[in-house]
Amino acid sequence: MIGAPWATIDLAALRNNVAVVRRHAPDAHIMAVVKANAYGHGVSDVVAALTDVDALAVARIDEALALRQRGAEQPIVILEGVFTTDDVALAHKNQLDLVIHGREQLALLADAHPTVPPRLWIKVDTGMHRLGFNAGEVCEAVRRVRQISGTGTVVGLMSHLADAEAPDSADTIRQISDFRELTRSHDGPASLANSAGVLCWPDARFDWVRPGIMLYGASPRGPDHADKLGLQPVMRFQTTLVATREISRGEGVGYGFSWRAYRRTRIGVAAAGYADGYPRHVPSGTPVLVGDRHVPIVGRVSMDLMTVDLGPDGPEKLGDVVTLWGDEALRVETIADHAGTISYELLSRVTQRVKLIPVGGD
Numbered sequence: 192m193i194g195a196p197w198a199t200i201d202l203a204a205l206r207n208n209v210a211v212v213r214r215h216a217p218d219a220h221i222m223a224v225v226k227a228n229a230y231g232h233g234v235s236d237v238v239a240a241l242t243d244v245d246a247l248a249v250a251r252i253d254e255a256l257a258l259r260q261r262g263a264e265q266p267i268v269i270l271e272g273v274f275t276t277d278d279v280a281l282a283h284k285n286q287l288d289l290v291i292h293g294r295e296q297l298a299l300l301a302d303a304h305p306t307v308p309p310r311l312w313i314k315v316d317t318g319m320h321r322l323g324f325n326a327g328e329v330c331e332a333v334r335r336v337r338q339i340s341g342t343g344t345v346v347g348l349m350s351h352l353a354d355a356e357a358p359d360s361a362d363t364i365r366q367i368s369d370f371r372e373l374t375r376s377h378d379g380p381a382s383l384a385n386s387a388g389v390l391c392w393p394d395a396r397f398d399w400v401r402p403g404i405m406l407y408g409a410s411p412r413g414p415d416h417a418d419k420l421g422l423q424p425v426m427r428f429q430t431t432l433v434a435t436r437e438i439s440r441g442e443g444v445g446y447g448f449s450w451r452a453y454r455r456t457r458i459g460v461a462a463a464g465y466a467d468g469y470p471r472h473v474p475s476g477t478p479v480l481v482g483d484r485h486v487p488i489v490g491r492v493s494m495d496l497m498t499v500d501l502g503p504d505g506p507e508k509l510g511d512v513v514t515l516w517g518d519e520a521l522r523v524e525t526i527a528d529h530a531g532t533i534s535y536e537l538l539s540r541v542t543q544r545v546k547l548i549p550v551g552g553d
């Protein structure tokens with residue numbers, strides 16, 4: 192496969208990571224977050240391999256409907272809820288669980304009565320100030336939802352942590368204790384923890400956990416943390432060298448000559464660029480693996496290609512495999528650090544040009 196990048200999707204690693212969730216939250220139900228095409232991993236194959244979870248979660252109704260169309264039968268939660276009465280009816284018809292995060296959504300639910308979805312989650316804003324009812328509005332929201340939906344409907348409380356990857360975050364401690372307070376007077380299920388909550392905040396686990404990034408083998412606290420926890424990268428993003436050439440000291444490489452050789456060296460040209468989802472703005476020095484050797488990207492990443500410094504005696508040749516991320520020796524979190532972003536963005540931005548190849552399925 193010379194000349195184009197691909198991404199293997201290791202479903203055995205995915206199952207290992209589910210087991211890591213279970214170890215950290217043995218008493219909780221797992222709502223596996225598979226929004227944005229399973230963080231870029233290909234949602235069909237990921238969902239087929241996620242047999243050991245209790246529900247799936249997506250951001251939007253179209254993502255949920257696509258899963259139902261592909262035959263997914265497990266509970267599916269729509270984390271943003273819906274925004275029209277038609278969509279409440281669609282959610283009911285397709286047995287999709289809704290998050291209700293504001294008065295407008297309560298009104299929609301009332302309009303759609305009696306076609307109310309099977310399970311509802313009331314979202315509470317405990318400090319992130321993105322979605323949710325204020326703490327003081329929660330009792331009334333729960334009462335309204337129960338009134339509209341009748342006794343057969345499960346009504347849960349959900350909130351989201353804003354800063355859980357930061358160690359010793361006072362805000363996180365407060366979010367957890369405020370949420371706990373609300374759950375005391377509520378008899379349905381409660382859910383607070385994302386991956387960082389699962390991994391770093393035992394008090395945040397409650398009845399349902401909502402891991403996303405950790406399922407895909409990355410830790411919100413970085414590559415060493417992921418290593419220590421035994422999280423295995425699911426996506427291995429790879430390509431091949433399509434050319435090598437020798438250049439003299441002082442010669443520039445790539446657009447704008449942003450890097451110049453400080454010695455005679457061999458340059459490898461790898462077939463992957465920003466149109467494949469590799470970040471354009473990484474600086475020279477960002478590592479790739481050529482075979483199992485770390486070598487630096489030099490010069491600017493272009494649309495289809497990138498250049499690496501193989502060194503004066505680099506033995507590599509056309510066709511050799513280049514790993515961009517997803518090896519335990521080169522985790523996506525490391526590339527995210529170099530790119531000034533987070534693993535989530537890199538994974539979810541791998542483009543359609545990259546063929547996803549599932550491996551390790553049962």
Ligand SMILES: *Cc1c(COP(=O)(O)O)cnc(C)c1O
Nearest residue numbers: 224270351385386401402403404
């Ligand atoms: C995306 C998302 C998650 C998963 O977060 P990770 O940090 O990837 O574990 C959990 N809950 C909500 C509401 C989300 O939007």
